[in-house]
Amino acid sequence: MHTLYYFSGTGNSMHVAIELAKRTNGKAKAMLSEQDKSLSGEVGLIFPVYMNGLPKPVEAFIKQADFSKVTYLYAVSTHGGVPGKPEHYLKHLLEKHHQIALDDYHAIEMINNTPKGVAPKFLMHLDWEKEITAEKRHEMLARELTAIDEIADAVNHRSMGFKEALVMGTNKISWTDKLMWHIESSPKLVFEVDDSCIGCGICEEVCLSNRVKRSDRPEWADTACYYCYACFNFCPQQAIYVKHYEKKMGRYHHPNMTKEAIASQKL
Ligand SMILES: Cc1cc2nc3c(=O)[nH]c(=O)nc-3n(C[C@H](O)[C@H](O)[C@H](O)COP(=O)(O)O)c2cc1C
Ligand code: SF4
Numbered sequence: 001m002h003t004l005y006y007f008s009g010t011g012n013s014m015h016v017a018i019e020l021a022k023r024t025n026g027k028a029k030a031m032l033s034e035q036d037k038s039l040s041g042e043v044g045l046i047f048p049v050y051m052n053g054l055p056k057p058v059e060a061f062i063k064q065a066d067f068s069k070v071t072y073l074y075a076v077s078t079h080g081g082v083p084g085k086p087e088h089y090l091k092h093l094l095e096k097h098h099q100i101a102l103d104d105y106h107a108i109e110m111i112n113n114t115p116k117g118v119a120p121k122f123l124m125h126l127d128w129e130k131e132i133t134a135e136k137r138h139e140m141l142a143r144e145l146t147a148i149d150e151i152a153d154a155v156n157h158r159s160m161g162f163k164e165a166l167v168m169g170t171n172k173i174s175w176t177d178k179l180m181w182h183i184e185s186s187p188k189l190v191f192e193v194d195d196s197c198i199g200c201g202i203c204e205e206v207c208l209s210n211r212v213k214r215s216d217r218p219e220w221a222d223t224a225c226y227y228c229y230a231c232f233n234f235c236p237q238q239a240i241y242v243k244h245y246e247k248k249m250g251r252y253h254h255p256n257m258t259k260e261a262i263a264s265q266k267l
């Protein structure tokens with residue numbers, strides 16, 4: 001049995017999980033809605049890189065899951081050009097909570113789903129406005145599919161790349177990594193909505209943490225946010241904005257992934 005567990009705010013990681021499942025005779029399942037946390041057989045963990053590390057819901061899934069029947073464990077991250085070291089954090093969590101090692105790890109560069117200005121500039125070095133042109137999306141999709149083919153080959157051959165790299169001593173967690181993970185868990189994400197809101201409810205539908213509550217216009221409850229940027233990116237009016245960000249700069253979600261697909265991750 002091969003199962004690929006994913007978390008995805010704007011579809012990049014979900015698309016990778018679905019395409020990889022097709023090529024590896026596996027089944028893609030959403031981490032957020034998976035009731036059975038007793039994992040077994042070959043397992044893949046697919047997620048976006050958040051501030052060099054792991055999204056909180058991914059961390060929560062890893063802590064809660066039972067890995068005792070897992071025979072092969074790999075992970076795939078998607079990122080926007082700054083891959084960070086989520087695999088090291090993953091390794092740390094797996095060892096601490098489950099005494100299990102990661103066998104292989106892969107990272108795929110995709111389009112960044114967060115606008116410049118939200119994160120420190122040195123992290124988000126890509127120009128989002130240029131990134132999300134039709135041409136760039138096409139180019140990125142072709143690159144993504146090539147990367148998925150390569151990863152499928154590694155998974156089908158039960159590659160042990162991460163374990164081997166550890167033996168070579170190349171995987172170390174630095175103080176900057178620890179700092180970034182701390183920053184990721186600290187900021188309070190403030191969204192606002194402008195007058196172009198048409199009250200369609202999509203932001204509420206796609207909000208993976210159920211933080212968005214809509215009466216007339218959306219409101220963001222003072223509860224946990226997953227920082228997934230689904231509300232921001234799926235708004236058809238581009239009415240949702242964050243500090244330092246101009247409306248004209250556009251929005252991004254994976255071209256093959258719909259709002260219904262994102263919302264389907266919720267229970
Ligand atoms: C809160 C947040 C932090 C992010 N941090 C990074 C980062 O450190 N490095 C990077 O390259 N991309 C970063 N990104 C971009 C995403 O990793 C990238 O766009 C990913 O493919 C999105 O996956 P998804 O569509 O499955 O949600 C970040 C995105 C968000 C929302
Ligand atoms: S998705 Fe956009 S237009 Fe629709 S209710 Fe939310 S803010 Fe308004």
Ligand code: SF4
Nearest residue numbers: 207225226228229231
């Ligand atoms: S409020 Fe927006 S960024 Fe936060 S979890 Fe909901 S959809 Fe994601």
